[in-house]
Amino acid sequence: MQIEMKNIYKAFGQNKVLEGVQFSLEAGEVHALMGENGAGKSTLMNILTGLHKHDQGTIEINGKETSFKDSKEAEEAGMAFIRQELNIWPEMTVLENLFIGREMVNAFGVLRNKQMKARANEIFKMLNISLPFDKEAGLCSVGEQQMIEIAKALMTDAEVIIMDEPTAALTDREIEKLFEVMKGLTKKGVSLVYISHRMEEIFAICDRITVMRDGKTVDTKRIKDTTFDEVVQKMVGRELEDRFPHREAHLGEVVLDVKGLTKKGLFEDIHFAVRKGEIVGVAGLMGAGRTEIMRALFGVDQIDSGEITVEGKKVSIRKPTDAVRYGLAFITENRKEEGLILDFSVRENIGLPNLKSFAPSGLVKTEDEKKFAEMMIKRLHVKTSSTETIIGNLSGGNQQKVVIAKWIGTSPKVLIMDEPTRGIDVGAKREIYELMNELTERGIAIIMVSSELPEIVGMSDRILVVHEGKIAGELKKQEVTQEKIMALATGGN
Amino acid sequence: MKLEATGKSGIWQKFGPLLALILLFIVITVLNPSFMEPNNILNLLRQTSINALIAFGMTFIILTGGIDLSVGSILALSSALMAGMMVSGLDPILAILVGVLLGTLMGVINGILVSKGKMAPFIVTLATMTIFRGLTLVYTDGKPITGIGDSELFQMLGRGYFLGLPVPAVVMIIAFFILWFLLHKTSFGRKTYAIGGNEKASRISGIKVDRVKVAIYGLAGTMAAIAGAILTSRLNSAQPTAGQSYEMDAIAAVVLGGTSLSGGKGRLFGTLVGVLIIGTLNNGMNLLGVSSFYQQVVKGAVILVAVLLDRKKS
Ligand SMILES: Nc1ncnc2c1ncn2[C@@H]1O[C@H](COP(=O)(O)OP(=O)(O)OP(=O)(O)O)[C@@H](O)[C@H]1O
Ligand SMILES: [Mg+2]
Numbered sequence: 023m024q025i026e027m028k029n030i031y032k033a034f035g036q037n038k039v040l041e042g043v044q045f046s047l048e049a050g051e052v053h054a055l056m057g058e059n060g061a062g063k064s065t066l067m068n069i070l071t072g073l074h075k076h077d078q079g080t081i082e083i084n085g086k087e088t089s090f091k092d093s094k095e096a097e098e099a100g101m102a103f104i105r106q107e108l109n110i111w112p113e114m115t116v117l118e119n120l121f122i123g124r125e126m127v128n129a130f131g132v133l134r135n136k137q138m139k140a141r142a143n144e145i146f147k148m149l150n151i152s153l154p155f156d157k158e159a160g161l162c163s164v165g166e167q168q169m170i171e172i173a174k175a176l177m178t179d180a181e182v183i184i185m186d187e188p189t190a191a192l193t194d195r196e197i198e199k200l201f202e203v204m205k206g207l208t209k210k211g212v213s214l215v216y217i218s219h220r221m222e223e224i225f226a227i228c229d230r231i232t233v234m235r236d237g238k239t240v241d242t243k244r245i246k247d248t249t250f251d252e253v254v255q256k257m258v259g260r261e262l263e264d265r266f267p268h269r270e271a272h273l274g275e276v277v278l279d280v281k282g283l284t285k286k287g288l289f290e291d292i293h294f295a296v297r298k299g300e301i302v303g304v305a306g307l308m309g310a311g312r313t314e315i316m317r318a319l320f321g322v323d324q325i326d327s328g329e330i331t332v333e334g335k336k337v338s339i340r341k342p343t344d345a346v347r348y349g350l351a352f353i354t355e356n357r358k359e360e361g362l363i364l365d366f367s368v369r370e371n372i373g374l375p376n377l378k379s380f381a382p383s384g385l386v387k388t389e390d391e392k393k394f395a396e397m398m399i400k401r402l403h404v405k406t407s408s409t410e411t412i413i414g415n416l417s418g419g420n421q422q423k424v425v426i427a428k429w430i431g432t433s434p435k436v437l438i439m440d441e442p443t444r445g446i447d448v449g450a451k452r453e454i455y456e457l458m459n460e461l462t463e464r465g466i467a468i469i470m471v472s473s474e475l476p477e478i479v480g481m482s483d484r485i486l487v488v489h490e491g492k493i494a495g496e497l498k499k500q501e502v503t504q505e506k507i508m509a510l511a512t513g514g515n
Numbered sequence: 516m517k518l519e520a521t522g523k524s525g526i527w528q529k530f531g532p533l534l535a536l537i538l539l540f541i542v543i544t545v546l547n548p549s550f551m552e553p554n555n556i557l558n559l560l561r562q563t564s565i566n567a568l569i570a571f572g573m574t575f576i577i578l579t580g581g582i583d584l585s586v587g588s589i590l591a592l593s594s595a596l597m598a599g600m601m602v603s604g605l606d607p608i609l610a611i612l613v614g615v616l617l618g619t620l621m622g623v624i625n626g627i628l629v630s631k632g633k634m635a636p637f638i639v640t641l642a643t644m645t646i647f648r649g650l651t652l653v654y655t656d657g658k659p660i661t662g663i664g665d666s667e668l669f670q671m672l673g674r675g676y677f678l679g680l681p682v683p684a685v686v687m688i689i690a691f692f693i694l695w696f697l698l699h700k701t702s703f704g705r706k707t708y709a710i711g712g713n714e715k716a717s718r719i720s721g722i723k724v725d726r727v728k729v730a731i732y733g734l735a736g737t738m739a740a741i742a743g744a745i746l747t748s749r750l751n752s753a754q755p756t757a758g759q760s761y762e763m764d765a766i767a768a769v770v771l772g773g774t775s776l777s778g779g780k781g782r783l784f785g786t787l788v789g790v791l792i793i794g795t796l797n798n799g800m801n802l803l804g805v806s807s808f809y810q811q812v813v814k815g816a817v818i819l820v821a822v823l824l825d826r827k828k829s
Contacts, residue, residue, distance in 0.1 A: 322719060346721030360719050363712035365779050374709055375720040381702035428720070 023084060023100060023181040023213055024049055025070070030079035032065060034415065037407050039065050040076070041237045047182065052204060052214045054224045054245070057234035057257055058447040059419025060405030063217050064106055066234070067184050071096040071103045102180035106187050106217070106418045106445065107358055110167045112160025117142060119159045120174055145173045150199045164356050164441075165191040165308040165473075172200065176207075183207070184215040187418070189223060190444045191355070193308040193473050194508075201227050219419070219447050220474075221250055233257050258449045265448070266480035267456045273483070274298030276334075277467045278350075278436045280319065283328035288314045289491035292328070296436060296467040301458060303482030304471040305507045311491040312471045313355055316438050320345045320352040332435070346375070349435030353425055353442055355471070361425040364414040368406050369395040371413050371424055376431045398427035402453055419446045426454060430461065437461065440471045455481055475504045487511050531824065532772055532788040539792060543799035550802055557681055563794030564683035567787065568742040570765040571694050572622075572735030574786045577769050578698075579710045579731060580778025581636035585625060586739040586765060588647035590758035593618040594743035595651050598660040598753035607669040615740040621647060622736020626729035644762070651755050660753040673748030683745045690738070695783045707731060711778025767814070768793050771821045792817070 025047040032040040040062045047053050055063050068074045070081065072090030080087055083099070090096040093103070111119055117135075120142050126134045139155060146153070151169050159167060168191045175183055189197045204214055204227060216228055224231060225245060232242040233256045240256045276295045283292035289311040296302050306312045318325045321339040330337055332348045339345050345352070354360040362371055373380055373391040380391040395409040402423040406416055413421060422445050429437060439458075443451045458468055458481065472478050478485060485497040487510035495510040543550045569586050576583045597614030601607050621643070628639045663669075675682045698704035706727045709717040718724050739758075747753050772789030774781025796817060800810045 320719070342719050343721055343723050352719055354719060359713075360715045363709050363716055363779070365712045366709070370705065370709075373705070374717070374722070377702040377705060377722075381705075384701045384703060386700060386702050386705055432721075 023047075025182065025213070026082040027066070027070065028080050028082070030066065030069060030081075031077045032062075032069060032074065033077060039237050040069075042239075043079075043234065043237070044239045044242070045232055046242070047213050047215060048230075049181075049213055050208045050211045051229040052208060052216055052227055054228035054231040055215055055217045055234065056219075056224065056231060056253060058405075059423070059445075059450055060417040061234040061257075062237045063234060064186055064417060067103060067186060067215065067217070071101050071184065097178065097180075100179075100181035101184070102175035102178045102182070103184045104171050104175045104186060104188050108164070108167050108171055110159045110162075110170065112158065112359075114159055115156050116153050116159055116162065116170060117155040119170055120145075120177065122174075124178070141177065142173070145176050148176070148203055149173060150196075163191075163309060163313065165193065165196070168192060169196065176203070180212070182213045182215070184217075186217045187219070187445050188216075189218060189220065191308075191441070191473075194475070196308065197223065219445065219451075221253065221448070224253075225250065235259060254448055257447070265452065265476070267452065267459055269301075269459055269481065269483075271301070271462065271483045272299050274465060277332065278469075279331040281329040281331075283315065283318065283330070284326050285314065285318055285323065286326055289318075289488075292493060294486055294493065294496075296469060298435075298465045298467055299462045300483050301462060301468045301470060301481055303478040303485040304469060304488060305473075305475065305478050305485055306488035306494075306511050308473065310488045310511065312488050313440055314491075315488070316352065316440055316469070316471060320350055320438060322352075346432070351375070351429040351432055351434035351437045353429055353437070353439045355440040355444065357421055357425050361428075362413050362421060364412075366413060367410045368399065368404070368413055368416070368424055369409040372398055372428050372431065375428055379431075394431060395427075398424075398431065401457070402427055403450055419450065422446055423450060423454075426457075430457070433464075434466060436467045436469065438469045438471075441473065442470060443472070443474070443477060451477075475507060478507065479504060489513050532785055532792065532821070535821070536788050536792050536795065539795050539799070543795065543802070547799075547802050550799060555798070555802070557684070559791075559794055559798045560684035560687070561681040562798060563790050564681075564687040565742045565746055566761065566764045566768060566793065567687045567790040568690055568738045568745075569735075569761055570768040570786050570790050571690055571783065572738030573762075573765040574769050574772075574774055574781065574783055575694075575698065575707055575731045576636070576735050577766070577774050577776060578707050578778055578781055579728060580714070581629060581728070581732075582640065582766065582776075583622075583625060583636065583732065583735050584640040584762050585621070585644040585647055586735060587758035587761035588644045588651065589618050589621045589736050589739040590743040590746065590761060591651045591753075591755065592621065592647045592654070593740035594747045594757055595655050595660060595753040595755065597744060598663050598747055599654065601663040601666075601669070602660060607664065607666040611669070611672075611744045614744060615737060618740020618743065619733045619737040622739070623729055623733040625736065626732030629732065630725035630728040648759075655753065655755040657755050659755065661751070663747070663751065663753075669748055670751075671748075673745050673750070683749075686741065686745065690741070691783065691787055698783050703727070703730070708779060711780070713779075764793060767818050771818060 027043065027045040030040050030043040043066055045066060057063050065074065069076045072092045072095055081089055111122060117138060121138050126137050128134055142155060149169060149172065151173065153166055159170065168188060172188055208214065218224055228245050230242060230244055231248065231253065233240040233253060235257060274297055276297050279295045281293045284290050292315055304312050317323045321341045321344050330339055337348050369392055372395045380387050392409050399406060399409065404423045405420050413424060426442060443454055446454065462468060470482065479502055483499050485502055485507065487494045487507055489511055497506060549555060573583060573586065593614045596617055597610050600610035600613060625640055625643055628634055629636050671682055673683060677685045698707065706722050709722060710724055710727060714724060746757055768789035769786050770776065771792050772785025774785060796814055800813065
């Protein structure tokens with residue numbers, strides 16, 4: 023399939039999102055789409071696949087002008103879209119999710135479970151996934167859910183597959199496998215659109231790249247003819263400094279001390295301590311239990327045994343409100359499900375964990391809240407038309423920034439960040455790293471769970487590596503390398 | 516600056532029900548001009564006040580994604596308890612106060628069962644609806660409680676006038692302003708919306724979800740009991756079958772007012788309009804001499820149409 027999008031314009035109300043975008047896709051190529059958060063990448067693909075209607079411009083498919091009425095029509099024409107915001111039915115099983123809306127049935131409309139399982143098995147094997155079919159999808163980790171979405175798209179035998187940040191929640195090994203599958207697909211003539219903020223991936227897998235900035239196409243080039251720096255420069259419109267800001271840690275006394283934390287089947291005998299002003303990175307493979315440890319620490323899930331000490335005092339954390347009371351804050355990995363109230367405005371979302379300070383007497387001081395939200399928006403460069411914009415209408419990366427903004431205001435003692443920069447563009451990532459430095463300067467301790475090794479290595483003062491629910495090792499800043507982390511994470515030493 | 520979500524559809528959301536109410540007013544007035552007479556309007560306000568008080572409480576519950584089927588029974592039980600206390604010689608004002616507090620307590624029980632017991636609100640309140648009704652029948656022995664004295668203050672509550680307005684209507688208006696303030700200006704209100712919008716995220720944001728829910732069910736119980744006090748005063752007695760199916764009228768009013776049954780979205784003003792629509796339908800159809808059988812059919816149809824319009828706009 024050959025696609026040509028010319029001069030695409032799109033506005034949501036007063037908010038002009040696309041202003042003359044050119045985009046083309048050849049059969050059998052992997053085409054990268056890059057740009058800062060809110061540049062309009064997802065919107066462009068939503069238009070291509072019929073979810074939104076463009077205001078101006080033309081879309082040609084194989085030389086013929088086409089415009090899909092809705093997503094279903096695009097799907098029937100051979101397009102699959104793995105969306106940035108996962109569409110999982112949490113109460114349904116993995117298998118049911120895979121075939122939602124496309125169930126295989128016999129002549130009487132009865133489900134053909136055997137056939138579906140066989141088909142799913144094929145795809146799972148291809149992607150190297152081992153997930154029980156009857157597991158409730160809501161109980162799967164974000165990475166597993168992402169794999170379900172990828173498998174779903176591959177099952178449609180689509181000619182064009184659009185992947186909107188598919189690897190944000192995957193580990194290196196899974197990404198490698200995915201890339202293999204992608205290469206196989208292009209050999210069969212399938213075209214792929216690949217949206218990502220990870221430069222290394224783009225250069226590893228893509229044939230061409232289109233860079234967008236503020237709703238316009240800046241340039242389209244062959245990957246061979248461009249460089250890392252050129253792409254970044256085109257994306258942000260200026261030269262960018264180093265990826266990681268200089269970090270100098272001033273460690274204080276221990277704020278959080280965890281001993282023997284155990285939850286059967288998930289993790290065992292977890293022990294670590296975090297000092298004031300310290301960033302502790304937590305690395306490990308997907309499913310190693312990192313997120314589960316943090317959730318238990320924050321009281322979202324219950325532990326079977328273990329001891330938590332905050333500032334020298336033994337505490338019992340049985341629910342999140344306890345954790346908040348003892349000065350913990352938790353940026354979850356799943357912003358849609360646990361991080362944000364999607365119907366709330368940016369201001370209201372930022373205000374939520376801070377209601378105590380904006381409503382000391384119970385009366386919400388909207389003006390204060392608004393001022394604070396404005397400050398955070400500026401500080402994190404959140405791209406939003408105002409503090410009153412409904413958060414569900416922001417781009418994925420900008421939603422993530424709001425999740426971070428939300429917690430910083432609470433002045434926690436310990437900030438737990440689970441995949442804090444997932445889906446965030448290079449420029450904004452640096453902003454967040456700088457902010458982390460600033461927070462630790464103020465004496466806040468940070469625990470950062472991340473699957474991005476460069477980030478772990480670049481930002482942590484100390485690194486814990488989790489392997490199969492146990493702490494496999496601890497690395498100091500001076501001695502750490504990505505290879506050492508991987509060795510521990512995979513069970514070597 | 517406003518985006519799509521708060522654009523055109525937002526205006527309809529805000530003013531659609533109000534428009535429908537105005538239209539209804541006009542149609543009925545054209546068919547029977549006596550509808551617009553001050554006496555009838557005051558009558559209408561008094562008739563709606565009981566449903567309004569219950570529906571206000573219900574709005575909070577529905578905003579959190581819950582439902583309360585037991586409000587009608589709470590009304591009956593607290594009404595019976597108040598009457599009983601008055602018959603036994605307790606000061607009427609004190610009796611009302613204690614009765615209302617008992618209503619709060621019944622709501623709190625609902626709230627605890629829902630939040631701590633982790634049971635579905637529909638099931639919990641279906642059960643307590645039956646239990647509270649049963650207790651009412653036990654307490655009253657299935658007979659009305661009469662002879663509750665002639666305290667002027669108590670008589671005022673259901674039948675008196677204040678500044679030319681029926682006292683029940685005044686209570687309704689005061690309650691509206693207090694609850695509007697609570698819902699739209701305080702952190703309690705913000706938490707109510709947050710829980711309905713995303714309970715998980717609210718929990719992780721440090722909101723004491725259980726506590727807020729208990730308070731909200733308690734509030735609904737309180738409002739039902741206040742409505743019970745008014746009804747007792749109006750009838751000068753407590754009826755064991757009082758308040759039956761009132762929960763349905765309240766839910767209908769909330770939904771008519773544009774509040775989503777899945778929680779997180781809606782406004783108290785909408786509920787006020789919803790209550791007035793239902794009240795106007797009742798009052799108007801009576802004036803027009805529509806048989807009470809047909810009235811039910813019409814009311815049901817109006818609810819369907821309203822919800823359908825609500826679907827269309829989103
Ligand atoms: N339904 C909508 N209503 C209003 N505005 C919207 C809507 N969808 C997107 N926008 C706005 O369009 C702009 C572009 O969003 P888009 O999701 O396309 O960005 P993106 O390039 O995919 O960013 P990211 O890297 O963060 O995913 C943003 O400013 C966003 O707020
Ligand atoms: Mg996007």
